[in-house]
Ligand SMILES: Nc1ncnc2c1ncn2[C@@H]1O[C@H](COP(=O)(O)O)[C@@H](OP(=O)(O)O)[C@H]1O
Ligand SMILES: [Mg+2]
């Protein structure tokens with residue numbers, strides 16, 4: 001495998017981060033949510049920071065020396081007055097995750113954690129290799145108790161060459177309109193794809209790996225479509241108009257985050273419609289991992 005070592009490290013990092021996120025989501029308190037930017041009220045939680053610190057730390061352990069990470073969060077707000085207590089909580093969470101895994105016999109200081117978060121400040125680019133991370137994609141879903149993903153991808157000379165999507169709340173079985181989710185179904189999937197090698201899904205503990213396929217439906221009348229849960233992220237009235245013009249009959253499946261790409265990659269639905277509002281600029285960490293997971297079987301070698 002051309003990127004075998006990178007893929008194994010990415011799966012490991014994303015799985016550890018997903019475990020941390022699960023724990024925080026279970027115990028979620030309103031005080032865990034910090035308003036990151038006063039202007040757009042994008043939420044960020046201890047889990048977003050903890051996940052980024054963990055992934056960054058694991059990747060740097062696995063690839064010392066050659067390391068570039070483009071990631072969503074930074075430590076600016078944490079370093080402000082009053083951030084100390086939250087940094088301690090993040091540090092505790094990160095250390096608990098590392099201890100439970102047992103592969104890295106270290107304990108990080110608060111400063112180590114802040115540094116790990118800030119190693120995600122690379123500008124990326126079309127030369128060399130860059131990791132791309134969304135430590136929690138769908139923070140709004142995470143806070144609501146819904147869907148979210150840890151999304152990690154690797155760019156090599158400008159191309160996405162591997163992607164991992166850990167989706168702790170996605171049912172193992174299809175969430176299509178035709179197969180409504182039974183409340184007893186087990187949840188927690190991880191999708192991974194490497195260029196030329198196809199897309200696979202496994203449980204979050206790494207077991208039960210299966211190859212997945214996108215939907216074979218060609219007739220829009222039989223297709224269902226995914227869109228953002230948040231109407232502020234994608235214009236629902238426009239997608240409903242387009243779905244109608246396409247002849248799609250099913251109601252939209254609204255879900256947060258790149259979990260939509262994971263669900264698409266295994267054929268739960270056939271279409272993903274996303275229409276950001278005027279002026280919004282998409283970020284690479286919101287699509288890099290999802291894009292290769294959904295197209296992973298396209299150019300099999
Ligand atoms: N006004 C906007 N328009 C489009 N996307 C937005 C947005 N505001 C935030 N987002 C992005 O939408 C992502 C969630 O995707 P989705 O809409 O599919 O649930 C968010 O990721 P984060 O939750 O990582 O910040 C965020 O980057
Ligand atoms: Mg965000």
Ligand SMILES: [Mg+2]
Nearest residue numbers: 134137138286
């Ligand atoms: Mg995101």
Ligand SMILES: [Mg+2]
Nearest residue numbers: 072134136137
């Ligand atoms: Mg995010």
